[in-house]
Amino acid sequence: MLGKERVELEDFKFFRPLEIRWNDLDPIGHVNNVYYIEYFQIGRGSYMTEISQKWDWSKHMFVIAKISCNYLREIRMTAKNVRLGMRTCNIGTKSFDFQYIIISDNEETGQPIIHAVGYSTQVLIDTMANKSIEIPSWLRTNMIEYEPALL
Numbered sequence: 001m002l003g004k005e006r007v008e009l010e011d012f013k014f015f016r017p018l019e020i021r022w023n024d025l026d027p028i029g030h031v032n033n034v035y036y037i038e039y040f041q042i043g044r045g046s047y048m049t050e051i052s053q054k055w056d057w058s059k060h061m062f063v064i065a066k067i068s069c070n071y072l073r074e075i076r077m078t079a080k081n082v083r084l085g086m087r088t089c090n091i092g093t094k095s096f097d098f099q100y101i102i103i104s105d106n107e108e109t110g111q112p113i114i115h116a117v118g119y120s121t122q123v124l125i126d127t128m129a130n131k132s133i134e135i136p137s138w139l140r141t142n143m144i145e146y147e148p149a150l151l
Contacts, residue, residue: 007101007117012085013146016046018102020077030074036116037069040100043084044122047098051088052142060139062122065095069118079104079115088147091140094132095123 018039026032048055075082082104090097100118105111126133144150 007114009085009101009103009112011099011149012087012101014043014047014050014087015083015085016043018042018082018084020075020079020082022077025077030076033069033071036071036102036118037067039084039102040067040069040086040098040118040120043086043100044098044120047086051146052139054138054142060124061127062124065121065123067118067120069100069116071116073113073115075102075104075115079113080107081105082115088143088150089119091135091143091150094134095121096135096143097121 020031024031024035045057048057048060082102085101085103087099088096089099098120100116100120101114102116102118103112103114106113123132124135124139125131
């Protein structure tokens with residue numbers, strides 16, 4: 001979705017801190033656009049093990065079919081309490097969609113500043129057969145239990 005979308009922080013249960021590294025910055029001193037996608041990737045690693053105790057990266061895998069990022073405000077090295085929020089926003093037969101939000105705290109008010117909103121579509125795969133597979137019932141159940149709004 002492009003444009004001015006409405007994002008509710010209350011929709012996000014999962015948050016993880018982000019460390020802004022010196023090498024993430026571009027010559028004008030803010031986080032380069034490519035790192036936002038990397039932050040999404042870092043979040044996916046934590047999110048899957050948070051929502052499902054059964055998820056095992058050595059046994060289960062997905063590929064990214066689509067990813068997008070809407071850059072709303074720059075992130076500078078001095079940003080306070082930068083964090084990534086994630087949620088599952090749709091579950092299909094073989095794929096599921098994530099929504100991401102990158103926020104920090106306004107230094108003066110403490111209110112959240114939304115820097116970026118992103119989306120990705122993941123397709124579950126059988127790594128041995130190298131083909132898509134249906135989402136197993138245990139994973140679907142774990143996702144819905146963690147994100148009840150999916151019902």
